[in-house]
Amino acid sequence: RSGRPMPGKTYIVVTRSEDYKPARDNARVAHSIAQAIELANSLGEEEILAIGGGGIFSEILPFTDRIYLSEIQAEVEGDSYFPKLNKKEWHETSRTHYEKDEKNEYDFDLIVLERS
Template identity: 35%
Template sequence: MSEIIIIAAAAENNALGINNDLPWHLPDDFKRFKTLTTDHKIIMGRKTLESFPKALPNREHIAITRSKDYKPKFPCTLVHSLEEAISLVKVDAKSYIIGGGEIYHQAMPYATKIELTRVHAEVKADTFFPEIDLEYWELIQEEYHPKDDKHQFDFTYLTYQRKNT
């Protein structure tokens, strides 16, 4: 069975981003994102794709857009729905949903796991992560990281697995 993993960093108020950018700089979270997503398909909305200066190396980019004539700034696979994106994932493969807010909402029913970096702050945002319903999700791992000279906020890596309901 394929694994569809939501990966995100969100503040205590579920803030994800503002003006198509992240509201923090957490180098260790970037390293973790790279480690987990390298050599896998990454599925994202058009705005998330546009937030990258260039393609992320060693990952297959799948971007969802409603526009039939959208031209991305670097080569990637374009689809017009989350379901179409998921259909491109091999049965035995891992793929990562990397944003943004609307795509995360749509992906919740399909996801098998959530890799969430909970940033211990409340920040202004225009994009938010959906609530995690603990009726359907079980926290299976957590790892706390205090703020330091490279990280302006404390944060915790949280791994949720879908319950067999």
């Protein structure tokens, strides 16, 4: 995770704050998931990647056809969780394992799930 902007990407920040002003030129603001999807479509985006907390993930899941899921091989404390998936609705299409290294403290799997 570099923390740097990805070239050529448009960021849409979903926030309840009416006063929020994005710091990046390539960022837009939406006040709901529906508004964010509408904005992405109007900008010609073909794929929307959601980064968020549990609330954002739960709200966008009904509109999702593919999930890129990082599964960290560690037990850590946290207060935000990805929503439970209905295993009848989703199937795994790929899984790539990565060993811990100088950038990643833990082993992890990158999993791609597709809606059935």
